[in-house]
Amino acid sequence: MSGSDLPSLGERLQIVQQHVADAAVASGRVAGDITTVVVTKFQPVALIRELVAAGVRDFGESRHQEAQPKAAELDGLDLSWHFVGQLQTKKARQVAEYSTVIHSIDRESLVRALESAPGTTDCFVQVNLSDDLRRGGVAQADVEALVEHVASTPSLNLLGVMAVAPLGVHPRVAFAALRTVSERVTAVVPGASAISAGMTNDYREAILEGATHLRIGSAITGNRPDPR
Numbered sequence: 434m435s436g437s438d439l440p441s442l443g444e445r446l447q448i449v450q451q452h453v454a455d456a457a458v459a460s461g462r463v464a465g466d467i468t469t470v471v472v473t474k475f476q477p478v479a480l481i482r483e484l485v486a487a488g489v490r491d492f493g494e495s496r497h498q499e500a501q502p503k504a505a506e507l508d509g510l511d512l513s514w515h516f517v518g519q520l521q522t523k524k525a526r527q528v529a530e531y532s533t534v535i536h537s538i539d540r541e542s543l544v545r546a547l548e549s550a551p552g553t554t555d556c557f558v559q560v561n562l563s564d565d566l567r568r569g570g571v572a573q574a575d576v577e578a579l580v581e582h583v584a585s586t587p588s589l590n591l592l593g594v595m596a597v598a599p600l601g602v603h604p605r606v607a608f609a610a611l612r613t614v615s616e617r618v619t620a621v622v623p624g625a626s627a628i629s630a631g632m633t634n635d636y637r638e639a640i641l642e643g644a645t646h647l648r649i650g651s652a653i654t655g656n657r658p659d660p661r
């Protein structure tokens with residue numbers, strides 16, 4: 434196969450942007466109110482540079498040991514780095530140093546670890562939408578307590594809630610549940626109305642349920658190389 438018929442990186446980006454705009458219109462919203470974070474985990478810096486040339490400013494990474502050198506290498510380009518992966522407590526402060534937004538605040542110990550971080554980092558509280566408590570995210574019953582803790586921490590600015598749709602549940606149903614959690618959160622912290630939801634296979638459903646921040650990887654970047 435020559436590959437010449439396959440869409441290029443720029444074409445895939447445009448296709449996704451068009452789908453985002455269409456879903457925004459379908460949900461009575463404005464595409465400009467939705468931030469698409471391009472998740473570049475396992476992808477080389479050269480690919481990030483291509484996306485920057487195509488106008489992308491928001492990048493998502495999920496592993497500190499990979500994200501830190503990438504952010505350092507591209508420092509000066511004025512990009513926004515979104516940390517979307519599970520966060521180790523002992524790495525939290527370092528992650529806060531280069532991250533514009535941390536999407537994965539899911540436990541009290543992490544908030545405590547970030548209390549002494551310099552400046553203020555925007556963040557989302559990650560909610561577990563499954564019944565499996567080992568999965569990432571705070572249990573739904575514990576959301577208010579965690580949100581209050583974040584809101585009383587000067588080094589953190591709560592934007593809203595984040596979740597990954599669990600396997601085996603229709604994403605529209607999962608994201609409707611997340612919207613309900615979001616309403617509980619804004620009852621505690623009125624400004625924290627953002628919703629980080631939607632990946633390659635379910636971002637349309639997420640938009641229809643109010644997502645403001647999409648985390649899209651492979652639909653734009655193509656398949657990820659094997660983790661190194």
Ligand SMILES: *Cc1c(COP(=O)(O)O)cnc(C)c1O
Nearest residue numbers: 472495517632633648649650651
């Ligand atoms: C990898 C990842 C994504 C992007 O996944 P795709 O299916 O490639 O779009 C989004 N969110 C999180 C938390 C991820 O780890």
